[in-house]
Amino acid sequence: MSQGSRSGSLTAYALYAAGTALMAANPLIGRAVAHTVPPVGMAFWRWLLAFLIVLPFALAGLKTHRHAILGQWRRFLLLGVLGQGISGAVVYMGLERTSATNASLIYAMSPVMILIIAALWLREQVGARQLAGIGLAIVGVAAILTRGELEALLALRFNVGDLLILAGATSWAVYTILLRGSRTPLPVVTAFAANALAGVLVLAPFYVWETLAVRPVPATATTLLSILGVALFASVLAFVAYQKTIAMMGPARAGTALYVSPLWTALAATVLLGEQLQAFHLLGALLILPGVAMATWPQKPATAPCPAEA
Known part of the structure; x- marks a missing residue:
């Protein structure tokens, strides 16, 4: 291996490691401030800040493609409901519980959800290896939902927060499929900005209601830093790192x-949060992560799935 290729490989893997760590910022920060920052407010300000951060880089594309974007405004609002509403605010509600x-771990199921929904909705074929992976991942999620207790499964007793996270993962899967089926492909940064803005518009009335009827977002330094953290690290920088990793490593390896x-x-x-790893966490990870890998690892070059948000 030449010095240049070795350096490029190290850069790619460093970027890969940084990107995967940045993705983890959302559930970490979301959980840390779950009982301080209300969920809709967290999602609203997260995506508004993310939109403002990328706007200087996306403005030219938004102007160029404005007619295509406005012509599909209903679709973009639907994407906002799925990607920033349910996969945003509802997930933060789950992190309260x-x-x-x-x-x-539950949100890691979203690529498998994409596969299941594509098979049922778009009639895409699913092979034996993929079916085995789906089965493993579903059993792993069941282990998390039941805390490893068979009695909870038999009695259908589940943590509401876990179910809200599962709803967010399912919504993200539908969101990803709709993005993949776009009739008017946009430049990556332009699409990111348009989707973020649509999410802000969808969340705005719920944010006003939450502020007036429930509780406002506290105007503190901790709140500002928390929201800026999920906007910058978990949204913009994770997105950039993921796209760069795809370019350097290819979609299959980047998708891992x-x-x-x-x-x-x-x-x-x-x-950081003092959470204790339990046996059911390890069992879930040992089932979900290999299951997702088996179900989604491409047999031929393909486009990597969108990174998970939680």
């Missing part, structure tokens, strides 16, 4: 970031 570790990020979350949640 469950751990960051649980949330990250979706399996590695929950491990960062579990480690950081143990150190």
Whole structure:
């Protein structure tokens, strides 16, 4: 291996490691401030700040493609409901009731959800290896939902927070499929900005209601830093790192970031949030992560899935 290729490889893997760690920032910060910052407010300001951060880089594309974007405004609002509403605010509601570790492991199911929905909705074929992976991942999520207790499964007793995270993962899967089926492909940064703005518009009325009827976002330095953290690290920088990793490593290897990020979350949640790893966490990880890998690893070159948000 030449010196140049060795250096490029090291850069790619360093970027890969940084990107997977950045993805973990959302459940970590979301859980840390779950009882301080209300969930809709967290999602609203996260995506407004993310939009403002990328706007200087996306403005030219937004102007060039404004007619295509306005012509599909209903579709963009639907994407806002799915990607920033349910996969944003609802996930933060879940983080009020469950751990960051649980949330990250459950959300790692979203690529499998994409595969299941594509098979049922778009009639895409699913092979034996993929079916086995789906089965493993589903059993792993069941282990998380039941805390490893068979009695909870038989009695259908589940943590509400875990179910909200599962709803967010399912919504993200539908969101990803709709993005993949776009009739008017936009430049990557332009699409990111348009989707973020649509999410802000969808969240705005709910944010006003939450502020007036429930509780406002507290105007503190901790709140500002927390929201800026999820906007900059978990949204913009994670997105940029993921796109750069795809360019340097290819979509198949870059896509494995979706399996590695929950491990960062579990480690950081143990150190920073004082969460304790339980046997059911390990069981869930040992089933979900290999299951997702088996189900989604491409047999031929393909486009890597979108990174998970939680």
